[in-house]
Amino acid sequence: MKTILITGGGRGIGKATALLAGSRGWSVGINYVGNEAAARETADVVRAAGGRAVTLRGDVAVEADVVTMFEAAEQQLGPLDGVVVNAGIVAPSCPLTEMSAERMRRVFEVNVFGAYLCARESARRLAPRGAGSIVLMSSAAARLGSPFEYVDYAGSKAALDTLTVGLSKELGPQGVRVNAIRPGLIDTEIHASGGQPGRAQRLGVNAPLGRAGRAEEVAEAAVWLLSDAASYTTGAILDVSGGR
Template structure:
């Protein structure tokens, strides 16, 4: 898919970019000279505030509502990026969700569909659309994809979020398999696996104080900040990581 560039800057799409790690990636990318598009699902006010903040500072940035678990909305999101910027150089698959803490025997099919839809189906759909634009096989210039995984994928999240952990394990497999598919087509695919990071996700799971409860098990003795995860994501997007693909980088304080 050949696009007619409307921006001189490289263009990055960040899904779920209105808050937390996503917003930190958006801000960090803008500071490094990217033009940035990001999606949001429910937090319109936060998305608009972030666009206004960055636009006032001279950034090229726009936001669009999209539920990445819905194929039609993913197609509309990428079409909007095409129309607004005329190019794509990178994707950060950040959008995802978890549900309230529960044991596996308490989980119903609707919950599983929501968790797997947002974290797995959404990552696949967005990666697919990015490859169609980035791959030299399709007339693209190459680029980079960074998926957001989680240390939960290898810790299991027993008694809390086994479904979320399983979804992030699928993201790890997507990362490795896709990296091997498209490496010769100019695309690097990597993932970042955050540990206990100070975002609203813990409140979404029903325990706002989860970091305080668990941080003593972290060798560095504290929870992380979204900006610390964003730094890893931005490095993997950069030419400094030009020989890195198919990797999952832990940002978890040693846990």
Template sequence: MHPSKKVMIVTGGSRGIGAAVARLASRRGYAVCVNYHRRRDAADDVVRAIQADGGHAIAMGADVSDEAQVVQLFERVDRELGRIDALVNNAGVLETQMRVEDMDAARITRILHTNVVGPLLCCREAVRRMSPRHGGQGGAIVNVSSVAARLGSPGEYVDYAASKGALDTLTIGLSKEVAADGIRVNSVRPGTIYTEMHASGGEPGRVDRLASAIPLQRGGTVDEVAGAVMWFFSDEAGYTTGSFIEVSGGK
């Protein structure tokens, strides 16, 4: 327990954007729960890097699409880190590039469970701890969406894009629902970022292929996304809720 530190949970924190957010949050004084699904080794690496930098972090496994595992995750954070102040809903999945006419229900359901049901469950648990009616002192939530919500990802993953559209609507609705509780809810929409996720879609070199079509003529970095995420937790963002930052190179 570190009573002097604010507590943050980063879902999908073992690599990519989540890992970058966890590292930056630690440098900003947060005790961080690095949540992972399967990549325990990668999550442990993030924790070790944070500890080597003088910060405090723990790795916790949980599949955010599973309600019981989400509840256990938050209860363990209560015990080991203390009451949560900040939540980053970063865990997300996509599957191989495919047209809608070729998708089956199992694929679509997998996407929606992790990318929509998961963040909703994590928001529920966070609000139950942050809201004054539950003994909390407010807090902030950032949902990591995607410009796919705006662009639709035709010919690649419309299902993923649709899930991020749902996440954007969650951001708007929840921000209004819990504003009076002192809880701010915002979203960052990354564009084409250098992460391992593109390999999940079947095209590891996707960023370089698309770079010339991006106004800034390059892909983005995970640290650039993490900076935007962490701004929403800063004092400067105190009057900002239900809002979106695009980190997409102008696309």
């Protein structure tokens, strides 16, 4: 049985990962920043599936929140075996010429600075124990660029690809694995937050597999990377994108 923390664990891919982990009997810390009801609902379903769960409020872009979140997770669940750095945001679609500085700053604060803070805290806890797994949630946007839509988001996710490569080399000698997943068009709420609730279904038909993906399909990859079955996998960037 493993003990994991998932940032942004109350919805979408984070929620699906929490539920799959719970079905394996794992203990799951579910981080959220605003939607407490969704986080609590996810925790209830994790418990019903056979796992343990706690909810942990915190803004990943605030260092004090991140440190407190990790401390609370270990106090309530025990030492962590793995972390899914999943929390991320997107803003309404537009070309770069129309993006405000405030919008771009917030996207990078959450998606880059927040991810680096969470990866740092993960490393500080896992490395001394000589084992563990960090999974960074990147995006196919990192290699596609998301022109005229979210080039800021795409750039923020490209930073996670680089973090995966570098951090895996730093932590490998200490027994900690670091990998990333690049989801493609996955049918989750993030598209609605970007002003296009039907985006995944509309564009998913153009993927080689002919459809949008499901959060559960990404969760399978995340839980595999967290598990001992992926014991020789580190520094990998796994596309779960339907071939897109």
